[in-house]
Amino acid sequence: MPRPSPEEQIEFLVKIQRLFSEGSFVATYKFALLQALADLSVEKGDYSGDTLRISTREIAEKFIQYYWRQTLPFVSPVGQETSVLRQNTGRQAAVINLVAGSRQEYDGSLSRAKQNHRKWNSLINRVDIVVKEMPLWKLQTIGQEELAFLYENKREGNEIKLYSGVAYNFRLFHSLIQDLIQGAWLRHVRSIRGNERILGESADLREFLFGSERESLYIYRSFLKEIQSGDCFYCNKQIPGSGDVDHFIPWVKYPVDLGHNFVLAHPKCNNKKRDYLAAEQHLENWFKRNDLHFSALRQYFDEKNLIYDMESSRQITCWAYEQAENAKAHVWVLNDETREIGSYWKYLFTNGSEQLPRAAE
Numbered sequence: 001m002p003r004p005s006p007e008e009q010i011e012f013l014v015k016i017q018r019l020f021s022e023g024s025f026v027a028t029y030k031f032a033l034l035q036a037l038a039d040l041s042v043e044k045g046d047y048s049g050d051t052l053r054i055s056t057r058e059i060a061e062k063f064i065q066y067y068w069r070q071t072l073p074f075v076s077p078v079g080q081e082t083s084v085l086r087q088n089t090g091r092q093a094a095v096i097n098l099v100a101g102s103r104q105e106y107d108g109s110l111s112r113a114k115q116n117h118r119k120w121n122s123l124i125n126r127v128d129i130v131v132k133e134m135p136l137w138k139l140q141t142i143g144q145e146e147l148a149f150l151y152e153n154k155r156e157g158n159e160i161k162l163y164s165g166v167a168y169n170f171r172l173f174h175s176l177i178q179d180l181i182q183g184a185w186l187r188h189v190r191s192i193r194g195n196e197r198i199l200g201e202s203a204d205l206r207e208f209l210f211g212s213e214r215e216s217l218y219i220y221r222s223f224l225k226e227i228q229s230g231d232c233f234y235c236n237k238q239i240p241g242s243g244d245v246d247h248f249i250p251w252v253k254y255p256v257d258l259g260h261n262f263v264l265a266h267p268k269c270n271n272k273k274r275d276y277l278a279a280e281q282h283l284e285n286w287f288k289r290n291d292l293h294f295s296a297l298r299q300y301f302d303e304k305n306l307i308y309d310m311e312s313s314r315q316i317t318c319w320a321y322e323q324a325e326n327a328k329a330h331v332w333v334l335n336d337e338t339r340e341i342g343s344y345w346k347y348l349f350t351n352g353s354e355q356l357p358r359a360a361e
């Protein structure tokens, strides 16, 4: 399948823009749906230009993941009010109620919720029904116009097939599209009656809706210190204090907290790395770390109810380095040293990873 030409890429972006500027949004489902398609294109797709099948259950699972964070009751900076933000101009969105219920039952722990397979499946089933009823067949309709450029509007069935080139474009423009989605989603939540009273003027809504769950990172610290023998992941020197838990693939590049993405570093090294991708020698060490501590990592994540999926982590990491190479981006070496990305990362994914045991899901 041919990759989309530059003209087709622009056309794709123009249509995405039209969805935002002309589409009608009552609930925030369409934003969640677009985000799910973009994320699943990264996690399941590739750069071949091929079509990509996505089940509605996979989309439903993504919905639960996004709304899980957002159903944390918002503590209002004005007044004493604490409540779950509204995600619909009318009654509260159904998915919010479903997710908020589960969130309460598991005291906020998404991974614990996932462990109760029966209830987790039933939650997915119920969200799946909403996905099929509400946004899935409506996303690509603007007024009277059918603009089905992402997938065929079949209006039935348990899966969609992204048209040829769509997953490619979602991967290529992931951060741009994510910014569009988050900006529009945020404005929509602000505009919903009832929310302004809770939000006040100054609330950092973006961090609340889409930020990292900072408190959950703390749990990685002592374990990472142990498997790294007390050394910094990047400079290999001893960490005197407690160290910083660092997102190996920076949060701004891909905001998913999967267990394998964390390493321990000096606060200084962490600050110097900022939002850069780590240079290839660090990537190699990441592969080695995951290989060497394969069982220990799994065991720890399971014990502490941390979400992980080695295969997704590999896919996301590979995608992030592909993006960097396409953009001729600089990667971070150490201290203030950065350099243009080379091609060794590709070798690591094609050869280095062959020897690595795969997550047996």
Ligand SMILES: [Zn+2]
Pocket: 232, 233, 234, 235, 236, 237, 265, 266, 269
């Ligand atoms: Zn260091």
